[in-house]
Amino acid sequence: MRISLTHYLIRCERQHGTDANLRLLIETVARAVKTIGHAVGKGALGGVLGSLSTTNVQGETQKKLDVIANEILVEANEWGGHLAAMASEEMDTPVGIPVAYPRGHYLLLFDPLDGSSNIDVNVSIGTIFSVLPAPAGTSEDEEAAFLQPGRNQVCAGYAVYGPQTVLVLTLGHGVVAFTLDRDTGSFVLTQENLQISADTREFAINMSNRRHWAAPVVRYIDECLAGKTGPRGKDFNMRWIASMVADVHRIMQRGGIFMYPWDQREPDKPGKLRLMYEANPMALLVEQAGGAATDGRQRILDIQPTRLHQRVSVILGSRNEVEYVTGLHAAAAAG
Numbered sequence: 502m503r504i505s506l507t508h509y510l511i512r513c514e515r516q517h518g519t520d521a522n523l524r525l526l527i528e529t530v531a532r533a534v535k536t537i538g539h540a541v542g543k544g545a546l547g548g549v550l551g552s553l554s555t556t557n558v559q560g561e562t563q564k565k566l567d568v569i570a571n572e573i574l575v576e577a578n579e580w581g582g583h584l585a586a587m588a589s590e591e592m593d594t595p596v597g598i599p600v601a602y603p604r605g606h607y608l609l610l611f612d613p614l615d616g617s618s619n620i621d622v623n624v625s626i627g628t629i630f631s632v633l634p635a636p637a638g639t640s641e642d643e644e645a646a647f648l649q650p651g652r653n654q655v656c657a658g659y660a661v662y663g664p665q666t667v668l669v670l671t672l673g674h675g676v677v678a679f680t681l682d683r684d685t686g687s688f689v690l691t692q693e694n695l696q697i698s699a700d701t702r703e704f705a706i707n708m709s710n711r712r713h714w715a716a717p718v719v720r721y722i723d724e725c726l727a728g729k730t731g732p733r734g735k736d737f738n739m740r741w742i743a744s745m746v747a748d749v750h751r752i753m754q755r756g757g758i759f760m761y762p763w764d765q766r767e768p769d770k771p772g773k774l775r776l777m778y779e780a781n782p783m784a785l786l787v788e789q790a791g792g793a794a795t796d797g798r799q800r801i802l803d804i805q806p807t808r809l810h811q812r813v814s815v816i817l818g819s820r821n822e823v824e825y826v827t828g829l830h831a832a833a834a835a836g
C-alpha cells in the first residue's frame with residue numbers, strides 16, 4: 502500500500518503521541534514545498550530565474566527564487582493557527598502571525614531556497630526547515646523566542662528539487678523520505694529509517710578555499726587526498742554540489758562527510774552556513790539517521806544561539822569520519 506505524508510503523520514500520532522497541530526504544520530510546509538517545486542520546474546518559462554537588485558540581511562544578493570520561495574512559505578503558514586511566528590534566512594527579523602488569525606505553539610524557521618548559485622544552471626536546489634516549540638511567557642515574534650539550541654527542535658526537514666522532488670523529515674523517531682508523485686500531487690513514503698553508514702570514502706568540501714582553512718581541516722583533507730598509501734590507508738572520492746540540501750541528501754543515501762568549516766577569508770565570522778536555518782535542521786536529520794554533526798569542537802545541536810542569523814562551522818555525516826575530524830581539531834587545540 503502507498504503511504505502518503507498524512508498517513509505517515511497520523512501513524513506518528515498513534516505510535517508516538519505526536520501533536521495533531523504539528524501534523525497540520527508539516528502538511529502546510531509540504532504544500533508550500535510543492536508550490537516552490539512547481540515554480541522551480543518552470544525555470545525560464547515561469548520567469549523565475551535571475552537575480553533581484555536587493556540584498557538579504559547577510560548582504561547576499563537575492564535571487565528571484567529566494568524571494569518567491571520565502572513568500573510562498575510565509576503565505577502558506579500564516580493563517581493555519583499552528584504557528585506563533587516564523588523566521589527566515591531571507592527576512593531581517595521574525596514575522597508574527599497577523600492578528601486576524603489564531604496563534605499556535607510552534608516557531609517555524611526556514612532557508613526557503615538553498616543552493617541559490619545553482620538556480621540558473623539547473624542543478625538541484627532545496628528548502629530547509631526547522632520547528633521549535635514557542636517558549637511560554639515570551640513574545641513569540643521576538644528574536645529571543647527563537648534562540649534555542651537545536652536539540653529542542655520537534656521536527657526538521659528538507660525538500661530537494663532535483664530530477665525528483667523529495668521531502669526528507671524527522672520528528673525525532675528516525676528519518677523518512679517521501680517522493681512527490683507528480684501525477685497525483687501526493688508525497689508518497691519511499692524510504693523509512695534512513696541510515697548513514699558510519700564509515701565513508703567520500704568527502705564534500707569547497708576545495709578552492711584550501712589556502713584559507715584552519716590547520717586541522719588542511720590536515721584532514723590532505724590525509725584523504727593521500728589515499729591508500731597515506732595515513733588513512735584508503736582512497737577517497739570528492740563531491741561538491743554547492744547546494745547543502747543536495748550534498749546532505751547524497752550523504753543520506755550513501756554516506757559521506759560534508760564540511761563548510763570556518764576559514765580566514767572573514768575571520769570574525771564563525772563560518773558561512775547559518776545555524777538556525779541550515780546547520781541545526783540538518784544536524785538533527787543527520788543524527789536521527791545515525792550520523793554526527795559538530796562545529797569541530799562541539800555538537801551542533803548543543804550550541805546556544807545568541808543571534809537569529811548567526812553562522813557556524815559545519816562538519817557532518819558519517820559518524821566515524823566526523824569524530825575523526827573533530828579529534829584532529831581537539832589535538833590541534835591541545836597543541
Ligand code: AHG
Nearest residue numbers: 612614615616617618707743744745
Ligand atoms: P544559500 O543558497 O541558502 O545561500 O546556501 C548556499 C550554501 C550551501 O547550500 C552550500 O553548501 C554553500 O552555500 C555553497 O557555498 P560555496 O559557493 O562557497 O561553495
Ligand code: MN
Nearest residue numbers: 612615616779
Ligand atoms: Mn542555504
Ligand code: MN
Nearest residue numbers: 612613614615
Ligand atoms: Mn537560501
